[in-house]
Amino acid sequence: MANFQAFRGVVIMIDDFLIDEKGGNVGCYKLITLDNGYGAVVNFVVSPNTYFVDHVTLNIGDRVTGFYDGNAPVPLIFPPQFRAIVMARDTRYENVKVDFFNDELISSDNSLRLNIGPNTKIVLENNQLFNQSPANRNLIVVYGATTKSIPAQTTPSKIIVMC
Structure with missing residues (x-):
């Protein structure tokens, strides 16, 4: 069973993420970096299987919440890098x-x-x-x-x- 965890922050970078050395999936995976404003930064690897609530397109400056499996293995790097399961742009009344x-x-x-x-x-x-x-x-x-x-x-x- 997945242990869903969340990280909320402002998108400060969106970049292509290479998952194989041959470059066969260039552009299919993204690396979205969030800053929570309190010194914590997290990278989310966004795959074609990542679900975007309301099918939104994220932009730099958007406040979003990324959800990931807290039980999944992660590389020991800084900033932390998680595989995004769900991404949601934060809205005022939702x-x-x-x-x-x-x-x-x-x-x-x-x-x-x-x-x-x-x-x-x-x-x-x-x-x-x-x-x-x-x-x-x-x-x-x-x-x-x-x-x-x-x-x-x-x-x-x-x-x-x-x-």
Whole structure:
């Protein structure tokens, strides 16, 4: 099971990332560097399989959150370099959480409980409708306001099921 971690920062660099010596995939992989404004810098390797919430195109200066698997091996270099699983451009009234949600739709860190509403759109990563229960799956959740309870509760606007 993936251990989803997040890093939020401002995009300070976007560059091509070479993954093989022959250059067969030039331009297919990107290296996106984020600075959180407190001295921490992280490089995200973005592959063709990286999911971009709302299919946005990132630009230098955008405030974004990158999600990665905290259990995945990483090279011992500075700045840290993670394989991006999900990238989300931060917006004022929208939050994004990537996590495993159990049969009660509570996140694995017990910080968020989902209440599916009639306007909650549930789709696959390819934007096709998902007609099953999203419980017991890895989900990308797009939501607005939450309650102040523990866990916080929200009715998400969109749930993307990661199959």
